[in-house]
Amino acid sequence: MKKGDLQMKAILVNEDKSLRWDNVPNPVLTENEVLVKVEYAALNRADLMQREGDYPPPAGCPEWMGLEVSGEIVEMTDGAKAKSNYKIGDKVCALLGGGGYAEYVSVKYDMCMPVPKNCTMAEAAAIPEAFATAYLKLFVEGHAKSGDTLLMQAGASGLASVIIPMAKAFGLHVVTTVISNPENIKHLGADLVVDTRIQSLPEVLKTEEAAGRAIDIAIDCLGGQNLGDCLPYVKYGCRWIVIATLAGTNTNIDLKNIYKKNIRIVGSTLRSRTPEMKALILSNLVKEVWSRVESGEVKPTVYKILPITEAEAAHDILYRGENVGKVVLKVQ
Amino acid sequence: MKKGDLQMKAILVNEDKSLRWDNVPNPVLTENEVLVKVEYAALNRADLMQREGDYPPPAGCPEWMGLEVSGEIVEMTDGAKAKSNYKIGDKVCALLGGGGYAEYVSVKYDMCMPVPKNCTMAEAAAIPEAFATAYLKLFVEGHAKSGDTLLMQAGASGLASVIIPMAKAFGLHVVTTVISNPENIKHLGADLVVDTRIQSLPEVLKTEEAAGRAIDIAIDCLGGQNLGDCLPYVKYGCRWIVIATLAGTNTNIDLKNIYKKNIRIVGSTLRSRTPEMKALILSNLVKEVWSRVESGEVKPTVYKILPITEAEAAHDILYRGENVGKVVLKVQ
Numbered sequence: 001m002k003k004g005d006l007q008m009k010a011i012l013v014n015e016d017k018s019l020r021w022d023n024v025p026n027p028v029l030t031e032n033e034v035l036v037k038v039e040y041a042a043l044n045r046a047d048l049m050q051r052e053g054d055y056p057p058p059a060g061c062p063e064w065m066g067l068e069v070s071g072e073i074v075e076m077t078d079g080a081k082a083k084s085n086y087k088i089g090d091k092v093c094a095l096l097g098g099g100g101y102a103e104y105v106s107v108k109y110d111m112c113m114p115v116p117k118n119c120t121m122a123e124a125a126a127i128p129e130a131f132a133t134a135y136l137k138l139f140v141e142g143h144a145k146s147g148d149t150l151l152m153q154a155g156a157s158g159l160a161s162v163i164i165p166m167a168k169a170f171g172l173h174v175v176t177t178v179i180s181n182p183e184n185i186k187h188l189g190a191d192l193v194v195d196t197r198i199q200s201l202p203e204v205l206k207t208e209e210a211a212g213r214a215i216d217i218a219i220d221c222l223g224g225q226n227l228g229d230c231l232p233y234v235k236y237g238c239r240w241i242v243i244a245t246l247a248g249t250n251t252n253i254d255l256k257n258i259y260k261k262n263i264r265i266v267g268s269t270l271r272s273r274t275p276e277m278k279a280l281i282l283s284n285l286v287k288e289v290w291s292r293v294e295s296g297e298v299k300p301t302v303y304k305i306l307p308i309t310e311a312e313a314a315h316d317i318l319y320r321g322e323n324v325g326k327v328v329l330k331v332q
Numbered sequence: 333m334k335k336g337d338l339q340m341k342a343i344l345v346n347e348d349k350s351l352r353w354d355n356v357p358n359p360v361l362t363e364n365e366v367l368v369k370v371e372y373a374a375l376n377r378a379d380l381m382q383r384e385g386d387y388p389p390p391a392g393c394p395e396w397m398g399l400e401v402s403g404e405i406v407e408m409t410d411g412a413k414a415k416s417n418y419k420i421g422d423k424v425c426a427l428l429g430g431g432g433y434a435e436y437v438s439v440k441y442d443m444c445m446p447v448p449k450n451c452t453m454a455e456a457a458a459i460p461e462a463f464a465t466a467y468l469k470l471f472v473e474g475h476a477k478s479g480d481t482l483l484m485q486a487g488a489s490g491l492a493s494v495i496i497p498m499a500k501a502f503g504l505h506v507v508t509t510v511i512s513n514p515e516n517i518k519h520l521g522a523d524l525v526v527d528t529r530i531q532s533l534p535e536v537l538k539t540e541e542a543a544g545r546a547i548d549i550a551i552d553c554l555g556g557q558n559l560g561d562c563l564p565y566v567k568y569g570c571r572w573i574v575i576a577t578l579a580g581t582n583t584n585i586d587l588k589n590i591y592k593k594n595i596r597i598v599g600s601t602l603r604s605r606t607p608e609m610k611a612l613i614l615s616n617l618v619k620e621v622w623s624r625v626e627s628g629e630v631k632p633t634v635y636k637i638l639p640i641t642e643a644e645a646a647h648d649i650l651y652r653g654e655n656v657g658k659v660v661l662k663v664q
Binding site: 223227244249250252253254255256257258259260262263264265267268269 | 587589599
């Protein structure tokens with residue numbers, strides 16, 4: 001491909017926030033990058049926020065959405081050839097700062113991972129963001145270890161479909177929440193599923209604390225007043241990791257809980273991490289988690305595959321909160 | 333001294349919360365402990381909370397107050413002799429789980445530090461809690477490094493009188509707050525003193541952020557709504573360390589600030605740390621900070637010395653918030 005040619009297609013956002021599949025400049029490889037011919041791009045909630053203008057891509061990234069893809073390496077810089085074990089034709093999945101909703105994407109070699117045996121290319125596209133996020137939350141921020149109790153909010157979400165089995169594979173006790181039929185996520189293996197349509201989460205945590213199962217780690221994409229209301233019942237030293245605020249951005253906190261129990265409330269987004277930290281997480285994933293993916297203990301859950309030209313319909317699935325697991329776009 | 337004899341005196345709390353200097357059992361040395369004949373015991377705000385029944389001493393500690401003392405080693409267990417360089421007659425200061433308001437206290441050898449050259453015994457008593465707390469907050473929780481901006485709340489407090497010079501000695505830019513004459517703390521060397529009687533801290537932080545000096549670390553003994561109101565103006569990755577809530581226990585937080593900027597709100601009390609962590613902090617203090625105490629760069633500020641029999645009058649000074657620096661009791 002020639003630099004700057006208007007050849008490739010990508011999903012662009014119109015002024016009225018609708019989407020179109022349109023021509024854009026081809027990627028230009030910079031140092032240590034490879035060019036991936038995208039087969040599948042997976043959706044993330046951050047895509048919706050970016051579409052609405054609420055979550056701009058980091059500097060140097062394409063303006064179009066897409067945080068993860070699977071595909072084939074079709075071009076390599078000299079740096080990528082020298083520093084990695086990849087070669088042209090390798091199938092990889094990759095974590096992106098943005099730009100995955102396209103026919104091609106350029107990405108540093110250390111943001112790629114080999115496609116695990118036992119995974120389809122559609123499944124592979126659903127791996128990088130969710131698995132790297134899961135690893136960051138559970139192990140880097142959460143310091144998870146066998147025997148810990150984890151509260152994973154929104155058990156039917158794409159992230160939960162990874163974090164719950166990953167936490168179980170590493171020996172944690174897992175509490176999760178749903179606002180739909182708890183049976184839908186039975187296969188994930190959580191120890192306790194709280195249906196917050198009919199149960200109060202703070203009350204459940206109070207009961208669990210009394211039974212010696214106060215939570216060590218919370219991974220919370222909901223926020224809202226529940227956060228403040230749950231803090232009295234968490235364990236000493238609890239890490240409460242805030243990754244989004246789908247249930248509300250405001251919470252009233254009794255700070256006494258914070259300092260008396262050495263609680264830490266940790267804001268954490270993967271996207272804003274340094275490239276070095278992301279590369280470290282991906283490398284740890286391949287080392288520590290890939291064998292568990294290949295054994296089937298932990299796996300990406302693909303809810304639905306749609307053609308890239310139906311990106312808007314795919315987004316609607318996330319807007320409606322209909323999906324259990326990931327929605328994936330087939331590019332080519 | 334014979335075990336269990338009612339020989340030694342200590343400060344006890346009467347039912348009406350008044351204090352008396354009365355007989356108590358002598359300390360009984362357990363493994364790795366030394367017996368310190370107390371010369372001075374320094375006051376901490378936690379003593380007031382303990383007196384009011386709000387902050388019970390950890391298991392195994394005497395019921396009487398007192399988190400730090402200076403004095404002379406008068407007895408040593410075999411373990412302490414074998415594992416430490418101390419000998420009978422050494423002058424030390426010590427960090428305690430409790431029990432410092434007394435004629436004698438037993439303490440593990442690794443909770444003692446040599447009295448720095450250049451310090452009186454009264455000053456030495458004012459070192460352990462404040463310096464260990466300062467080290468924990470600044471370096472363990474705060475990951476402070478040269479060039480960082482620190483917000484230290486309550487610049488006239490005992491802790492601030494240590495943290496501000498320590499932060500300056502290690503190359504930080506320091507913002508602090510007062511509700512009294514800013515001139516009173518001029519000698520501490522803060523770069524910016526905010527008089528919150530006439531200035532809004534969130535407004536000041538907004539201005540500082542605009543000038544490229546958003547804070548990296550806050551050490552906050554006030555809490556209250558100011559905490560939530562300041563968060564929009566802190567730097568990406570800010571560590572906001574809550575150590576008390578003198579201005580109010582409740583705060584309303586916009587969680588978007590937390591996760592978008594990877595902020596962490598960290599509850600932190602020294603007293604509840606593991607003995608291993610405390611020993612590590614004390615050992616680091618002697619290694620990294622003692623030379624700066626001996627050079628006079630960082631030093632304990634003793635506001636007033638009263639006899640132990642006037643412990644109640646000494647507490648009143650803290651209740652009134654009158655002191656700049658530490659209040660110390662002379663025991664013998």
